[in-house]
Amino acid sequence: MRLASVTMIKNDGDIVEAFVRHHAMLFDHLVVLDHSSTDNTPTILRALQQEGLPLTVMRDESLSFQQGLRTTELARATFARLGADFVFPLDADELLKVASRPALETALAAIPQGQCGRLRWQNYIVTAADDTAQLNPVARIRHRAQTEPKEEHKVVLPRGSLADPSWQIAYGNHFLTRETAAGVETALTHDIDGAVLAHFPVRSQEQLHQKIILGWLSVRLQNPVDFKPVEAAASADTQFWHWRDLFASTLRNPQFSAADLQRFALALYVHKCRIDDPLPPMSLVEDPLPVPYSLRYTAPATDVALTSLARWTDRLLTRVGDML
Numbered sequence: 034m035r036l037a038s039v040t041m042i043k044n045d046g047d048i049v050e051a052f053v054r055h056h057a058m059l060f061d062h063l064v065v066l067d068h069s070s071t072d073n074t075p076t077i078l079r080a081l082q083q084e085g086l087p088l089t090v091m092r093d094e095s096l097s098f099q100q101g102l103r104t105t106e107l108a109r110a111t112f113a114r115l116g117a118d119f120v121f122p123l124d125a126d127e128l129l130k131v132a133s134r135p136a137l138e139t140a141l142a143a144i145p146q147g148q149c150g151r152l153r154w155q156n157y158i159v160t161a162a163d164d165t166a167q168l169n170p171v172a173r174i175r176h177r178a179q180t181e182p183k184e185e186h187k188v189v190l191p192r193g194s195l196a197d198p199s200w201q202i203a204y205g206n207h208f209l210t211r212e213t214a215a216g217v218e219t220a221l222t223h224d225i226d227g228a229v230l231a232h233f234p235v236r237s238q239e240q241l242h243q244k245i246i247l248g249w250l251s252v253r254l255q256n257p258v259d260f261k262p263v264e265a266a267a268s269a270d271t272q273f274w275h276w277r278d279l280f281a282s283t284l285r286n287p288q289f290s291a292a293d294l295q296r297f298a299l300a301l302y303v304h305k306c307r308i309d310d311p312l313p314p315m316s317l318v319e320d321p322l323p324v325p326y327s328l329r330y331t332a333p334a335t336d337v338a339l340t341s342l343a344r345w346t347d348r349l350l351t352r353v354g355d356m357l
Contacts, residue, residue: 034138037062037117039107041093041100044243045125046073047236047334051171052125053081053088054326059134060121062087064111066103069094072243077330084329101204108202109195119150120190122206123230127187128171128322130155131228140226141189149209150189151222154181154232156302158317159294168331170236175321177231182313183305187230188222231322235298238289239334241279249280275301278308 038060042049049065056063067075067090078090093103108120119141121129129152131137144150157177167173187206194200199211200220209220235241279297289297299315300308 034118034141035116036060036119036121036137036141037064037111037115038121038123039064039066039104039111040123040125041066041068041103041107042070042074042125043068044070044072044074044247046070046077047168047240047331048170048233049074049125050077050081050328050331051169051324051326052123052128053078053086054328055128055171055322055324056123057086057088058325059129059131059137060087062089062111062115062117064089064091064107064115066091066093066107068103073330073332080330100206101202104206105195105200105202108190112190112192112195118192121152122188122190122202124206126233126236127154127230128233129228130231130322136227137225140228141191143226144191144223148221148223149191149194150225151186152189152225152228152230154185154187154302155229155320156181156298157231157233158298158303159235159237159291160317161291163291168333169324169328170233170240171231171322172324174233174236175319176317177320178299178303179316179318181303183303185302186222188220189225194220232302234302235294237334238294241289241294241297242283242287245276245279245283249276282308 036059038056040052040063042065045052053063053065063086065078065088067078069092075092078088082088082090104122108122111117111120123129129137131140141150155177157174159174160176163173163175165173185207188202188209190202190209194209197211200209201211202208203210208222211218211220278301282297296312297308299312300306300310303315304310304312306312
């Protein structure tokens with residue numbers, strides 16, 4: 034059985050090396066599309082390639098973040114070029130938890146014909162007890178939510194699932210969907226036994242600044258009419274409301290404590306509520322991921338969001354100038 038992953042990333046220099054080293058032990062090949070990262074992500078990816086890890090890296094210079102479209106293209110190409118039996122569309126902050134590669138293959142073989150696999154999230158949460166001197170966020174963030182009251186899943190694609198060009202991976206890699214005369218159809222999925230995705234969405238102030246500022250602006254660039262600026266009344270029609278909330282919070286106060294980071298992660302990814310809403314009680318359990326590797330290229334975090342924003346804006350103005 035040949036397994037591969039496809040990932041679209043942007044400014045994930047704090048976790049991309051851990052992501053690659055972790056999954057190189059489980060997959061036959063990793064395909065990464067770097068969406069115009071302005072931090073040290075490209076440097077780390079080049080070093081990992083030169084080290085000989087099973088990694089293909091491509092670059093997307095577009096200003097808007099078209100994840101569903103690009104990830105679908107990556108998955109189709111990976112099936113065709115690498116002969117993959119299964120493709121895992123993953124984000125850089127998602128690490129597969131499974132006992133072993135043989136156990137994973139056994140679980141994948143149990144997926145019924147004509148269905149996709151389904152992996153559920155376990156959200157890992159920052160705590161004040163985290164060792165801030167530990168560079169690897171996968172080793173540093175050791176606690177997860179005890180339960181997932183509003184569970185999320187990610188899709189896993191078997192060979193043939195994208196043979197019909199009408200099927201597309203939805204934004205966030207949660208579903209495989211297509212437009213039909215009756216409306217949007219979602220492909221059937223089957224739980225992959227013994228495997229989950231450890232999700233590390235909020236890792237540090239520096240990481241969150243990068244994600245919020247460029248993420249929300251890229252979203253607005255795709256549709257500046259429907260996705261209103263933060264000064265306007267929030268509209269209920271946007272699927273990116275969580276980025277909008279974080280962007281507005283950053284403008285109010287850009288300094289985030291460990292308690293702030295924990296609250297953001299619990300609100301947005303566990304309870305799926307606004308960051309200022311009262312949070313229901315939630316226990317955290319210590320359940321660290323094994324880290325049988327060392328980082329060689331990851332550097333201590335620096336607050337480079339301003340630099341990244343400046344570069345992104347400079348490129349945007351160049352594109353605008355070319356249109357005049």
